[in-house]
Amino acid sequence: MAFWERIEMKRASQKAEESLPTMQDKILEDALFTKELADDFTKQVMFKLEDIEIEPVLKADQLPESRAHNVLQYPSIAAQVKRSQADVRSSRLKIWGAAAATIVLVSSTLLFTQPSLAGMLRSLFAMDGYVDSGMENVRDMGLIQTSVASASNQGYTLKVNEVIADSTRIIIGVDVYDAKGNAVAGQIDYATADFNVYFIEKGNFGDVSYARRDGGNQSTNRIELDFMRGVLTDKLQLDIHIKKLYFLKERSVIKTVEGNWALTVEADLAKAKAQTLFTEINKTYETPGGIQIHMQGATRTPSGGSLEFTTKLSPEASRRAVNGQSGFHQLNFRLEDEQGNLVGDSVLFELNRRYELERWSGLNQWFYQFNNFPYDKQKIRFVLDSYVIREKSEASVTFDPAKISAEQPAIFEDSGDKLLLHGLQINPTKPGSDDILATIPLGGTVNNEISKDKWIAIDEFGKEYSVHFAGGISFGTSGQFSLADAKFVIDDLDKRPTKLTLKRTLVNRWYRDSKWSFIIPQNGTTGVIPE
Secondary structure: OOOOOOOOOOOOOOOOOOOOOOOOHHHHHHHHHHOOOOOHHHHHHHHHHHOOOOOOOOOOHHHHHHHHHHOOOOHHHHHHHHHHHHHHHHOOOOOOOOOOOOOOOOOOOHHHHHOOOHHHOOOOOOOOOOOOOOHHHHHHHHEEEOOOOEEEEEOEEEEEEEEEEOOOOEEEEEEEEOOOOOOOOOEEOOOEEEEEEEEEEOEEEEEEOEEEEEEEEEOOEEEEEEEEOOOOOOOEEEEEEEEEEEEOOEEEEEEEEEEEEEEEEEEEOOHHHOOEEEEEEEEEEEEOOEEEEEEEEEEEEOOOEEEEEEEEHHHHHHHEEHHHHHHHHEEEEEOOOOOOOOOOOOOOOEEEEEEEEEEEOEEEEEEEOOOOOOOOOOOEEEEEEEEEEEEEEOOEEOOOOHHOOOOOEEEEEEEEEEEEEEEEEEEOOOOOOOOOOEEEEEEEEOOOOHOOOEEEEEOOOOOOEEEEEEEEEEEEEOOEEEEEEEEEOOOOOOOOOEEHHHHEEEEEEEOOOOOOEEEEEOOOEEEEOOO
16 A cells, blocks of 8 residues: 655654563564454464463453553553563463564453454554654553444445544544445545544534545555644544545555445544643744744643744744735754754655734734654754745846857846846757747855745746746755755747846745744643633
8 A cells, every 4th residue: 555644754663672682572563463364363362372471351440450451452462462472471371482473462351352353453553554752652652442334335345443533633543344334455545535623622523624634555445634723622434435546556546436424433533632732832933033032831642742933923933924914935954853853854855834914903823833842851942043034026038049158148146136137048848749838047146945935937028928947956955945956937938139127026034043942841731721
């Protein structure tokens, strides 16, 4: 199953962190996380458990108090196996046999409350899946929720296996089964699927805005919805309408099935909320370029956390900005630990920028969701590196296209950008084609992300042509942009003019003159926002 994520992911590992994996670890992983499970998998496991003493299943009223409260909420299969393996090493159970005889020990509750182990080994945390550190933290805290949501149509059943939910996001795993109850490699067609999230408060429903990310492993579809703002209620409901499935073999689609699968998933946020830390920051700063910042607070959730602040353009910055006080602007910042190591970065994909504009005041409310934000356990410093304001521009350069080349380029210089224009090329888009393409190859250095700026070209008769950027542009560790095979494409220009003016009318201007940083406070209140 193809997997795509905007955040930095890593493969799940059930190995001990303090040492290298043992032979037992390897055997356990191979047995549990093979990509394709044999039909007689459960029988094999039961045969290997034949000489192992397993405690009988206890009813809820027989469980110790700490376990009785969690009867319906298990950690993932991987976490259960890891815990059981630890029990083997320290308990009174019999010694492991020869390394050639693979012994797999799973908790008695898992063995006897589910129809088969093969079915249970479909998980968000399977070895061929990807998890982030926030998901691992939820698993270690025992906050993975189970769901009974399922839907059947066209001979296939979709079942929700695991649910991760807190105030910043919800993640679910969906498995596909055939008419015989066998798990199959079915992938949801997300382009035709519908997702709606509602918060439930005192019987009332309200919409929750989100951004969706999807992916998965060889057996489980992974659906993640990152909220645009923090959700403070205790319950969420996710309604999913799936209309098409793809079936895979060796990562290739072999069959497509259209149908109607409707799933309703309820998520309990109460336990996650009780372990969520709300920290007030209440710091203000105005950048030299005119962005007024009010840092409101941070939140540490089981699956990560969030940072919230407001920004507003000063009167002077509003005059420069496109759309005045409502003009677009943003902060570029990083988070680092006490050793200066990078914890997060607003430019990287592991952060998800969310903002809402209050148009009458020009105030922007920002909400950044993190998958790793342990500011309560270590000192994390917020560092403002730069900021962007979308501004009006009149910068231009005029040249004779016949007289410029790579050796004698025309130079466009503005707002820290120095672009070298290596001539004007007008050629067919391909040999024998009547379609003409006019381009200006580029060199030089750039301070701004010129691909997002607005450009026009004007010939000697005053006729305007739209211009767009093509090629590669990347953001380096030095904070500067670099070009690769870059060019301007001039639309509808099919003859070489005697004079051409290249003009930028809008610039996303990067400012690197800020000097502001602070340590995020490590205290706060649990479960409620500080007054």
